[in-house]
Amino acid sequence: MWEYTDKVLDHFRNPRNVGVIDKPDGIGEVGSMACGDALKLTFKLDARKRISDVKFQTFGCASAIASSSALTEIIKGKTLEEAEQVTNQDIADYLGGLPEQKMHCSVMGREALEVAIHNYRTGDTSKKILEGKVVCHCFGVTEEEITRVVRDNRLTTVEQVTNFCKAGGACGKCHKDIADIIAKVRGEIRESAPVEVQPPHKLTTLQKIKLIEETLDKEVRPALRKDGGDIELIDVSGNQVIVALRGMCANCQVARFTLKDVVEAKLREFVSPDIMVEEDKP
């Protein structure tokens, strides 16, 4: 079971403000069945333009229901300008915290509120405001949204981004894009910090072996794998690198010819210009 706080369990067991308001002033729907959670938020304003009534419907886990319930309690009585200041962290704090893997539930609450306010101001009923390009196609998460969770919650890893907004949680194809966004946001944050200059240095043997492994992994293996083959690093001695072909490549003459040229070229490019590659002879 998850480590839910008593407050999360209370709001899950006894959700406040469940339902749909008839003729609401604003309506926000986010999430989808495919994503595994979805939230429909409706609110009504009073004469002083404060949120006098707010109701929700949620499809999702215990923390999704609790986050929605908490959101309605937090924004009741607020003006839209005040409500706009509510962050996903406020929702999590109200509940005494959420497990990190469940932070996306609080983000869903904040998004629904955003969409509902947008709906009140523009009449736009789109389920989700899609600004900028979609980065995670599995869960339909945009660059804008990822940038916002990274900045608001000071995230540093792809895994954290997945926990907060689900992006990257399925096929994983967008992991690199998410990493780029993190780097970009963190670059903005760090802009004023002095840039450290690293002096050039000679590789230690250990660093060299690691770099060779990395280069084989990134530059050589993918091509061999396509044909059901593989390459293994057997030994490194000075500038001499000994490798062995595996799988389908082990019996392939063409592979043997290209071995020296391709592998050597890659290792010279990425590791050191004086590398010599040899095949392991049994």
Add this chain to the structure above:
Amino acid sequence: MKKVYLDNNATTAIAPEVIDAMTPFFRELWGNPSSMHAFGGQVRRHVENARRQVADLLGADQSEIIFTSCGTESDNMAIRGTMEAAAGRLNFITTRVEHPAVLEPARMLKDRGYNVIELDVDSSGQIDLGQLERALGYGPALVSVMWANNETGVMFPIGKIAEMVKAAGGIMHTDAVQAVGKLPIDLRANKVDLLSLSGHKLHAPKGIGALYVRKGTRVAPLLLGGHQEGGKRGGTENVPYIVGLGKACELAGKNISEEMTRVAAMRDRLQKGILKKCPDVRVNGDQAHRLPNTLNISFLYIEGESILYHLSDLGIAASSGSACTSGSLEPSHVIRAMGVPFIAAHGSTRFSLSRYNTDADIDYVLKSLPPVIEKLRSISPFGRT
């Protein structure tokens, strides 16, 4: 509050008879079975007796049973040990719905350049034997197909599959962790080479498992450093747990007809009752070939974790294939492989029974569950409007 445990595919209660059988091996009979003195020597025969009890349940010879620490170790040993012993001459064929203890080694083999084929399943969770036949055509293979699926209870035609694998010159492994103790298994009557089982799924404690290795099958050991288990698995024998597993297998043999009749009848009553009382549900998996104790059912428009927490508040233990319960963001790989639509996948719930359940348990669930489903649907934005 009443407590109803319907999560027996996750783990089972330890049978009191098993605990009684184990206790002396903590208090008095703590010797090392390999020792050349009476402290240890008298323990050896209890280990061998347990080996016979396990073998008897499977219709095997006791020399064909290797004790391991769990089902996962058995699966790893069967797969990695066989592939290693074959020195690269085998392909590996399995299904998309196996337990991670099989799928992860499969992915490791793939990364090392082996030909690995994962067979698809249809919407009822069954594999296509034609696809297996074609996969076997690529050359000799180790084939690992589970006897019964842990999430849906769907049983594969292991006898037939083993025939095909042997005819093609391959080696047949089956992860029978969910089947042993629930179904009659007779390894004299089929051609399975390797079979994994786990103690805690059949009322023995966690931390003990076994691998059946048919005579003449070559498997390299995973654990080196001891002559135990005929050199196939180093490490001093976990005597109390081995004795416990033996006793649990003996009990399972006696109770197997009860599993097939009384437990199956309770499961069927649970299924019928839910279908009658809750609209918008679907049963997942091939109902004609299903473990007698398992019911996997999807409640549309709501999410599994919420169902489990409400049931837990009512003293009922079940399990779900929903994304939220797995800690990942996607619903269970089994449910997805079957092509269950998202609308049903997130609300898939598994009830798995044992011989310790009673009719009163089923009555209690049938009384408690419908209001939970109704309550969650009243909160959900989906469904009937």
